[in-house]
Amino acid sequence: MFAGFEEIDVALPEATIHARVGGKGDPLLLLHGYPQTHFMWHPVAEQLAETHRVIIPDLRGYGDSVAKSDDFTFRAMAQDFILLMEHLGHSQFQVVSHDRGSRVAHRMVLDHPDAVRSVAILDILPTLDVWRVMDDWLAKKYYHWSFLAQPGDMPRRLINGDPILFLHSALLGLSGSTDLFAKEALAEYERAARNPDVVAAWCGDYSAGASTDLDHDRENLGQTSDIPCLVLWGSKGAVAHHIDPLEAWKVWFPNAVGHAVDAGHFLVEERPTEVLEALIEHLR
Template sequence: MFAGFEEIDIALPGATIRARVGGRGDPLLLLHGYPQTHAMWHVIAEDLARSHRVVVADLRGYGDSIARDDDFTFRAMARDQVALMRHLGHPNFHVIAHDRGARTTHRMVLDHPDAVRSAALIDILPTLDVWRTMDDWLARRYYHWLFLAQPGEMPQRLINGDPVGFLHSALIGLSGAKELFAAGALAEYERAARNPAVVAAWCGDYTAAASTDLEHDRADLGRTSDIPCLILWGNRGVVAHHLDPLDAWRKWFPRAEGHGVDAGHFLVEERPAEVLLSLRRHLGCA
């Protein structure tokens, strides 16, 4: 995976971020989500590197990135990634992000508006809308939002009793089939899940999303960004069940465009060719 990419570790305040860097052209940051690592981008990173300088990073505490404090807010994650890109000589850049990485990108645009040239957000609604629409139907499908945010170390102790089993359950629950993941990528997700520090990061992430992240987003209600924004979602997932994703995101990104893909939550790995075509059009290189 990631042929031609260099692997790097960059020490930043509060975290050391693991990333892979490859290609030439305008800088492009790829961010993953829960419960994955940067390995999810293996299916399209090399193609994107034909036209861009691609940086594929693990979020703090996820994968091989190390968190040195307990701040797992999207604000902290966004700060990490902006610092990473500046360290690499990219004061502004494009971002393509899935799941928690896309929430990090939303916060990045709000906190660092001059850093992000364009954004592609994959299979999420705004965090405030997720909690606002959290009924029994959604809670059964997004149970991890509530479980991982429980106080204390109980979720971590339960997960660490069978971390790979928990990972597989999460992947299947969000996608419907573990078989859609390439063997090499799945092995990376399993390796990360066996690390108790990664499990702690999952829990810290979702605890923040149920508390501090909501405060941050409420404080920024009414703020918008006019950067180009692509919204993609899986038609067989849950994102479009309660709300139209474009309507939801146009409250933050008035220029947002996008569409659904015949896939579940992990549409990058399930429909890579279709997703890549949409991303290349968004980036102006189709």
Template structure:
């Protein structure tokens, strides 16, 4: 897992980011999602590092990254990653992203278009579309969007009482089973979930997505990016139930291409070879 990767901590505005770095070549940033850490990329990071300079951080407040202010908007998280990559000497780079990391990547393209050469977005719809299609069917499956964004510290306190129960329920609820995760990866997610600061970050992240992030996205409606965009989603997941993911993302990325993968939400860990092949083919064309 992450053979020949080094570890570093970089100070950015409002956070200290933990990251692993490996390989040489064109810079490639891998962004994880909820309720995971950078470790989710362990199944393909070593292979990608054979051809690219791979940077694998924890989002602010997640994993081993430490948030120092209360800004958990995707705008702040996108700025974090641009600052991180600049610190490492990379002004322009490719981004491969999943879940919350993919929402961060979407905002990064909008706010920092000169820095992102291409983007891959895994198993999400645009944030505005999620809220606009939030009916009873979706709310039962995405209940955490509503629960984590509740005001005050009630969600944090309830989760902290049984953090592993909550984590396992979240993972199973989005994937269908727990045994898809390598023991070392699951252990990393469990360690993070037992940290009250990580729990607080989850809640702050989803609160921002229900408020400020929506304002940011509404302000940018109609803007598009011509960069290459790969969209993958789990055939057995939730994303394609209401909308065609490609059509939804083509409103932001007209050249988006992609397909469904025979997986649930955590397609990188469920179908690593298929996802790796799609990533390699995407990057070879840009």
């Protein structure tokens, strides 16, 4: 996995970001989501590196990235990656993102519009829309949204009592099977989940996503970006159950295009060939 990539650790003001870097060409930032690490990109990383310089970090506090503050807002995480890319010599770049990483990418476009040349958003709705349409059906599918956001240390203590059970529950709840994950990738997700600091980052992320991040997004309602935007979602997942994901994202990205993929939530690992084809077309 990740043949030809080097691993780096870059110290930033509020985090030390762990990443893999490989390939040559236009810079391309890949952002993962919960409860994973940068390893989720292993099915497509080497192919993308044939035409791009690919940078694949762990989010602040996730995986092997270390948080230096308690700020897990998407705004703070977006700033991490602006600084990371500047450190690597890239003032402009394209972003491909999944799950929480897509929320970071969205915030990056809002806060740093001159930096992001295009964005791909995989299997999420805008944060405001998720909370707006939350009902009993979605609450059962997305129970972690409320659980991880609970105040105090209760969620962390419960998760740390059996982190692998919790991780597998999260993966199964969003995918239906852990068989779709490569053994090496699943082992990395399990290793990260055993780290109490990673669990704290999960909770910090979702706590911000239920509070400060909503305020930030409300402040930007009406702000749009005309950059190219690709939206992909799993036809077997929860994203399209209430509203059309493409129409939801066109509110923010009027030029957005996209389609459903025959998969659950983890598109890249379940349907890598189809996702890669869509990404290659988008990145041209």
